[in-house]
Structure formats: C-alpha cells, structure tokens
Amino acid sequence: MKKVHYYNIMVNGYREHLIAPNCKTKEEAIEYAQKRKEAIQLMFDGIIPMDKRLSNWVFKKEVKENKKITVEILCQYLLDDYEEKGNKTYNKAVTHTVFFMNYFGKDTDIEKVDKFAIKKMKQELKKRKNKQGKNIDSATINRYMSTLRRAFNVLKENGEINYNPCDTIKKEKETPKKCDVIPLSAIKEFLMRMKAPQRHIVELDYNLGFRIGNILRLKKEQINLETKIITIHKEDNKGKKNIKKKINDKALKIIKMYWDSNDMEYLIVNKKTNKPYTTILKEIKRVSKEMDLGYVLQKSLRKSFGTNFYLQTRDLKKTQAALDHSSPVVTDLYIQIDTLEVDEEMEKLAKIY
Numbered sequence: 394m395k396k397v398h399y400y401n402i403m404v405n406g407y408r409e410h411l412i413a414p415n416c417k418t419k420e421e422a423i424e425y426a427q428k429r430k431e432a433i434q435l436m437f438d439g440i441i442p443m444d445k446r447l448s449n450w451v452f453k454k455e456v457k458e459n460k461k462i463t464v465e466i467l468c469q470y471l472l473d474d475y476e477e478k479g480n481k482t483y484n485k486a487v488t489h490t491v492f493f494m495n496y497f498g499k500d501t502d503i504e505k506v507d508k509f510a511i512k513k514m515k516q517e518l519k520k521r522k523n524k525q526g527k528n529i530d531s532a533t534i535n536r537y538m539s540t541l542r543r544a545f546n547v548l549k550e551n552g553e554i555n556y557n558p559c560d561t562i563k564k565e566k567e568t569p570k571k572c573d574v575i576p577l578s579a580i581k582e583f584l585m586r587m588k589a590p591q592r593h594i595v596e597l598d599y600n601l602g603f604r605i606g607n608i609l610r611l612k613k614e615q616i617n618l619e620t621k622i623i624t625i626h627k628e629d630n631k632g633k634k635n636i637k638k639k640i641n642d643k644a645l646k647i648i649k650m651y652w653d654s655n656d657m658e659y660l661i662v663n664k665k666t667n668k669p670y671t672t673i674l675k676e677i678k679r680v681s682k683e684m685d686l687g688y689v690l691q692k693s694l695r696k697s698f699g700t701n702f703y704l705q706t707r708d709l710k711k712t713q714a715a716l717d718h719s720s721p722v723v724t725d726l727y728i729q730i731d732t733l734e735v736d737e738e739m740e741k742l743a744k745i746y
Contacts, residue, residue, distance in 0.1 A: 396417075398413045398419055398421070398422035399411065400422050400423070402426050402433070404433045405434075405437050406454075407447065407450055409446075413425045433447060449473055453551070462502070462503050462553060462554070463501060464493055464494055464498060464499050464500070464506065465499035465500065466503075467493075467548060468490035468493060468494060468499075468544060470553075471490060471540070471543060471544035471547050472487065474547045485536070489536070489537050489540040489541070490540070492537065493544075496514055496517060497510070497514070503545075503554075506558065507558050508558045508559075508561050511538075511558055515534060515538070518533075519534065532565075538562065541559055542557060542559035542560070545557040545558065574693065574696050574700045575689065575693065575697040577704065583681075586684065587680050590651070590670075591670075591673040591677075593650070593661070594608050594609065594661060594673055595673070595694060596647055597647055597648075598695070599694075599698055600643050600644040600647075601640070601641075601644055602702075603623075603636075603638070605673065605691045605694060605695065607625050609661070609671065609673070610669055611659065611660045612659055613652070613658060613660055616660065618645075621639060621645060622639060622640065623637070623638050624637050625638075634717075636717050673691065674690070674691055677689050677690070695716070698715075699715070699724065699728055700728050702715050702716075709721050709725070712724055712728065
C-alpha cells in the first residue's frame with residue numbers, strides 16, 4: 394500500500410493539515426510544507442493572488458467578524474460547497490441563488506429570511522412563468538425550496554447558524570405529468586437511450602405487438618425458429634386466448650442474440666438473479682426523465698405501439714388485430730390522437746367542403 398505523507402503549517406491564523414501531493418518521503422513533505430508556507434505568506438502580503446482555499450478561509454473569517462450573514466453570503470457558501478463537492482446541479486443552483494438575491498435582496502440579513510418570508514417567496518414562485526409562458530409546476534418550486542434548504546444546512550454544517558427556517562415548510566404536492574403515448578418522433582431516441590436487455594425487450598414488444606409481460610416471461614419453447622412463429626398460450630394471456638404471431642426479421646435477430654446466451658428456459662434472463670425480469674419500469678422511468686417525457690408506464694409503451702400502428706395504417710381493424718384485442722372498443726381506448734393530428738385532419742376536411 395502506498396504511504397501517504399501529510400504536512401501541517403500555520404500562517405497568520407490560517408492552518409493547513411493536508412496530504413503533501415506527489416511526496417514519496419517525509420523529507421519531501423517537509424520541503425513541500427516550507428514552500429507552501431512561503432507561498433501563503435506571499436498571498437497574505439498581496440504579492441501573489443490568493444488561491445481558492447485561502448480565499449474561502451478569509452471570506453468566512455470576515456463573515457464571523459462582521460457577525461452579519463447576508464443573503465449573498467448564504468448563496469456564496471452554498472455555491473462554494475457545490476463546487477468543492479462537484480455537484481452536478483451547480484448551474485441550476487446558480488439560477489436559484491440569483492432569484493433568492495433578487496427576491497430577498499442580496500444585502501438582507503438572513504435573520505429576516507424566516508419561515509413567513511419563505512412562504513411568501515413560494516407564492517411569488519407560483520406566479521413565475523417558464524419558457525413556454527406557463528406557470529412553473531410544483532416540482533420546480535420544490536427544487537427552489539430544496540436549494541434554499543441546502544444553503545441553510547451548509548451554514549449549519551459550518552457552525553454559522555443552528556437553525557434552518559425551511560424545515561417547517563411543507564413541500565408542494567407534485568402531480569406527475571402522465572404520458573400515455575410516446576410520440577413516433579421520439580421512439581427512436583427513447584430506444585437508443587435504453588440499456589440492454591431492457592431495450593431489446595421493448596423492441597420485441599414493438600415488433601411483435603405483445604404485452605410487455607408476455608415478452609418478459611417468453612420461453613424458448615414458445616418460439617419456433619423454423620416456422621418463425623411465437624405462440625402465447627391462453628393461460629399466459631390476459632385475453633384468455635391463444636395467440637400466434639409471425640416473427641419479423643428484426644425480432645428474429647434479437648431472439649437469436651439471446652437464444653444461446655443462457656441455458657435457462659426463458660429467452661431473456663436477468664444475469665444478477667438468473668430469473669426473468671418481472672418489470673423494466675425503472676429503466677423506462679430513467680429514460681423518460683432524461684427526455685422529459687413525463688410519467689411513462691409500461692402500459693404507455695403498448696398504447697404508443699397501438700397509436701403509432703394506427704397512424705401508419707389508418708385501419709382500426711388491423712390495429713385491433715395487431716394488439717390482439719377482442720373488441721374494437723378496447724382498441725379505440727389505446728389510440729391517442731393528439732390535438733395537432735386532429736387539426737391537420739380538420740384542415741383537410743375544410744378543403745373538401
């Protein structure tokens with residue numbers, strides 16, 4: 394195991410006790426400490442610019458001496474903490490802190506930022522508009538609140554305060570934006586972002602028209618590679634009837650990819666459990682969140698298949714057969730035509746009359 398050497402120095406009340414970088418011996422660490430001490434003294438004397446570590450120490454020392462913590466200082470503590478820890482939401486935090494300084498006033502003492510002031514701020518946030526000109530949603534308001542709560546917690550961790558006014562304020566109730574159908578234009582990117590084998594499960598679903606559950610539990614004995622037919626028995630089917638489907642070239646390619654990958658009875662097996670997947674909802678949620686599609690369920694994939702199949706064929710009977718529905722009434726529920734599609738059809742109709 395590689396030995397680590399530390400150095401310990403004190404200059405004008407400022408102390409550093411850290412690992413001596415690239416020092417293989419104790420003598421090298423002592424030499425590094427002397428050079429570092431001289432450099433810090435030059436920084437204090439204003440001969441060379443202060444580095445970030447010393448600058449933050451001086452900043453926090455001045456805060457303690459002034460005994461007044463303003464909203465600007467609160468925000469600075471937070472951003473320094475985010476940057477030191479490499480927090481991925483740093484840029485979002487910058488946006489939030491700019492709002493806090495503009496709303497409360499950057500020179501305002503944080504003692505005035507109490508729970509009542511924060512509640513008023515929440516009301517103000519509800520009036521704000523997003524890029525589409527709509528009021529921002531509850532989830533966005535909660536993100537602002539989370540940033541402010543974190544800012545006060547950073548001050549607590551640094552021993553500057555012993556309270557957090559955000560702790561008594563409840564989160565806004567979030568209503569998930571439900572997505573019944575993934576648009577045809579987004580399907581390709583959706584699949585590309587998914588990890589295998591979950592992506593292949595969805596691709597089989599889209600190429601065969603089965604329910605996701607049937608693909609998850611698909612056994613090799615149900616697949617005939619010679620006739621290129623898949624059979625779903627009625628006991629395994631929600632509609633309680635036997636279903637036979639022709640395997641197209643794309644589905645066949647995926648099936649062959651997994652056929653010899655395991656010696657289990659199921660086609661696709663979770664390598665961690667050696668059992669078939671029971672759900673792929675976690676992966677669906679991850680991708681839908683990345684693409685900002687809203688709240689996508691496994692059933693949304695089947696509705697997407699039904700809708701997009703209908704938009705390609707404009708034939709309800711064919712769509713019913715593709716989805717293996719017993720009634721066109723059920724199929725009609727799966728077809729989600731958006732407003733734009735209706736407007737286009739109305740324009741065509743208007744030209745006839």
